[in-house]
Amino acid sequence: MTRAVRIAVLLLILGLGAVWGAAFLARTPGEGMGATFARLMSNAPAPSAGGVAMPGGVSVGGAFTLVDGDGKTVTEADLRGKLALVFFGYTFCPDVCPTELQAVAQTMDLLGPQADQVRPVFITVDPERDTPAKIKDYVSLFHPAIIGLTGTKEQVTAAARAWRVYYAKVTPPGSSDYLMDHSAFTYLMGRDGSLKSLFRPGVSPEEMAAAIRGQLG
Structure with a gap:
């Protein structure tokens, strides 16, 4: 990594850290940190019921074509009609993925009967x-309602681009295997497919459940 790139990365980290600090101070009552972060990044008014206001012309979510654990094609149309909790990760993930999926599972349990109105993905x-079989086995370890999706490299790239997800293959020094470096936000999508809340890594199931209830009305 060149010196210029290292400096750019450091400035980006410091900048995001400053925004997270501002988000902590600028939270409105009942607003999650993820929603506050997105609001400050977009310089938009505080939304209601956990909503996230994005800059004009910027969207999160959209068209995709993937397959579930049974090899059945799933598109964005299949997520409509219910709220959707969407998280990007991978089954070989050693830390953040199982932690966040466990939080999603606990959120579903906290919702009780209302969980029927939420589709975790x-x-x-x-x-x-x-593979479809691998991802099906993986999500079943956390909660029966979680749907695991995979696809070709091109299909996954398109889906990640739609949600503005960063990911990259990383091979640790001295290792013959690789890890995936990736962003780790959980997205709460509305019944119409629009972004409603953005949850940071480590958010509590209670906070997610409260934001979801705010969208259910």
Whole structure:
């Protein structure tokens, strides 16, 4: 990594850290940190009921074509009609993925009967290893309602681009295997497919459940 790139990365980290600090101070009552972060990044008014206001012309979510654990094609149309909790990760993930999926599972349990109105979705960023069978077995470890999706490299790239997800293959020094570096936000999508809330890594199930209830009305 060149010196210029290292400086750029450092400035980006410091900038995001400053925004997170501002988000902590600028939270409105009942507003999650993820929603506050998105609001400050977009310089938009505070939304209601956990909503996220995005800059004009910027969208999160959209058209995709993937397959579920049974090899059945799933598109954006299949997520409509219910709220959707969408998280991108991979089954070989050693830390953040199982932690966040456990939080999603606990959120579903906290919702009780209202969980029927929510569709949790796990989309892989590692289609080379995450076959439909592999991803089906993986999500079943966390909650029976979670749908695991995979696809070709091109299909996964398109889905990640729609949600503005960062991911990259990383091979640790001295290792013959690779890891996937990736962003780790959980997206709450509305019944119409629009972004409603953005949850940071480590958010509590209670906070997610409260934001979801705010969207259910």
